[in-house]
Amino acid sequence: MLIQKLSRISLIRSPTKFSGIHRSSVGLATKCCSKESRRSLSSNHWAQFEMAPVDPIVGLNEIFQKDDYPSKVIVGVGAYRDDVGKPYVLPCVREAEKKMMDRKLDMEYSGIAGDPKFVDLALKFVYGNDSIPILENRVQGTQALSGTGGLRVFGELMRKHGHKHIYVPNPTWGNHIPIFTNSGLEVRKYRYYDSEKSDLDFLGLIDDIKSMPAGSIILLHACAHNPTGMDPSMEQWKEMSETIKKHNILPFFDCAYQGFASGDPIKDAAAVRMFVEDGHLISMVQSFSKNFGLYGQRIGALSVVGRDEDEAKRVVSQMKTVIRPMYSNPPRQGARIVTTILEDPRLTQDFLDQCKGMANRITLMRTLLKDKLAEVGSTKNWEHITKQIGMFAYSGLSSDQVMEMRENHHVYCTADGRISMAGVTSGNVDYIANAIHDVSK
Numbered sequence: 001m002l003i004q005k006l007s008r009i010s011l012i013r014s015p016t017k018f019s020g021i022h023r024s025s026v027g028l029a030t031k032c033c034s035k036e037s038r039r040s041l042s043s044n045h046w047a048q049f050e051m052a053p054v055d056p057i058v059g060l061n062e063i064f065q066k067d068d069y070p071s072k073v074i075v076g077v078g079a080y081r082d083d084v085g086k087p088y089v090l091p092c093v094r095e096a097e098k099k100m101m102d103r104k105l106d107m108e109y110s111g112i113a114g115d116p117k118f119v120d121l122a123l124k125f126v127y128g129n130d131s132i133p134i135l136e137n138r139v140q141g142t143q144a145l146s147g148t149g150g151l152r153v154f155g156e157l158m159r160k161h162g163h164k165h166i167y168v169p170n171p172t173w174g175n176h177i178p179i180f181t182n183s184g185l186e187v188r189k190y191r192y193y194d195s196e197k198s199d200l201d202f203l204g205l206i207d208d209i210k211s212m213p214a215g216s217i218i219l220l221h222a223c224a225h226n227p228t229g230m231d232p233s234m235e236q237w238k239e240m241s242e243t244i245k246k247h248n249i250l251p252f253f254d255c256a257y258q259g260f261a262s263g264d265p266i267k268d269a270a271a272v273r274m275f276v277e278d279g280h281l282i283s284m285v286q287s288f289s290k291n292f293g294l295y296g297q298r299i300g301a302l303s304v305v306g307r308d309e310d311e312a313k314r315v316v317s318q319m320k321t322v323i324r325p326m327y328s329n330p331p332r333q334g335a336r337i338v339t340t341i342l343e344d345p346r347l348t349q350d351f352l353d354q355c356k357g358m359a360n361r362i363t364l365m366r367t368l369l370k371d372k373l374a375e376v377g378s379t380k381n382w383e384h385i386t387k388q389i390g391m392f393a394y395s396g397l398s399s400d401q402v403m404e405m406r407e408n409h410h411v412y413c414t415a416d417g418r419i420s421m422a423g424v425t426s427g428n429v430d431y432i433a434n435a436i437h438d439v440s441k
């Protein structure tokens with residue numbers, strides 16, 4: 001009714017060539033901005049606002065939506081898709097939701113640090129039930145607005161407590177840089193990847209750790225490094241742990257893909273657990289976006305290992321002083337879903353199987369993509385596609401080749417040539433292989 005009415009107004013006052021709802025909203029805008037109403041506006045505080053550039057990862061979805069080419073493909077943001085390209089809700093998540101509905105839970109605020117039961121289970125999930133600091137209550141944490149929110153709280157916390165800079169790998173997840181810059185930290189980079197060899201630059205990495213000033217924070221990707229998909233071996237992690245300890249650096253783990261590297265969340269926590277066993281008083285942010293498929297629920301955790309329980313609790317009390325004026329307290333649903341799964345052994349087993357299923361499908365797509373590239377006639381070396389792990393293939397395509405692939409083939413990946421393998425399916429792999437070959441031959 002209302003739309004019909006508005007359409008009529010717009011037709012009378014301002015005939016346009018648009019149709020339906022569009023026409024009505026354009027009509028409304030025309031009405032609001034007539035000469036008379038413009039005269040009655042207050043002085044304009046918005047005029048100097050420029051249109052901001054779209055986000056290099058998430059913004060790709062917006063550009064993709066505007067492309068009406070029927071065979072278009074997006075392999076940009078790291079979000080898992082099933083083999084027909086559809087978003088996937090884990091069956092264990094569906095079951096947990098049903099259980100929660102039956103319990104008729106309230107919708108009260110959570111505490112500033114979130115749901116304590118969730119935090120307890122989340123920390124055990126990554127540190128391990130039998131971790132000594134867990135048993136000694138020396139690991140304490142808060143619920144976080146997924147990985148991104150936890151990173152931001154950590155950045156502000158450390159800036160408030162005297163830190164001036166943080167080291168991140170080169171390259172790293174693009175959003176790390178504005179997150180820490182906006183927290184007031186200077187972002188410095190350490191060597192991580194050798195693009196020539198499509199391999200880890202381990203010597204460069206160790207050398208750079210050695211030259212970091214004592215007391216610096218180093219961000220480490222716990223597993224499935226984004227964007228390169230290259231993780232250190234366990235021997236290399238050991239050497240990093242020793243060097244970091246010797247130089248008195250604070251390791252901060254970003255654990256966004258636990259379960260997505262090997263298919264087994266316990267295996268994927270190996271580096272974190274080794275650092276803790278080596279006596280590092282680490283800090284860590286966890287995300288449940290990918291492994292539990294809870295992207296939009298914004299569920300994660302931020303934790304710290306202290307020398308004793310009291311110390312760890314003091315740090316958490318300071319995290320709460322950052323959180324309260326920032327967003328007061330976190331949302332409930334995601335925490336309840338993860339808790340419902342992790343407190344039930346059968347649902348936990350279902351989760352483990354379903355997480356493995358996602359990781360296995362990605363591994364299969366890596367092999368398929370590499371094989372298809374050979375099949376369509378590419379003579380380039382694509383070994384790194386299967387050597388890399390986790391959600392992404394760091395293809396080695398240049399930004400020009402990425403743009404060419406976008407314009408000529410309507411295949412969208414990020415400008416650094418990162419391909420989300422989670423978006424590759426048996427239905428689009430030939431198309432993607434052809435596009436990659438065409439721009440790289």
Ligand code: CBA
Nearest residue numbers: 057077078146147148173226254256287289
């Ligand atoms: N850390 C790393 C290393 C990540 O890759 C991401 C997600 C996050 C934050 C933290 P969340 O806030 O959902 O827990 O994730 N990175 C992306 O998968 C994407 O979600 C990516 O495509 O790079 C993003 O937001 O950019």
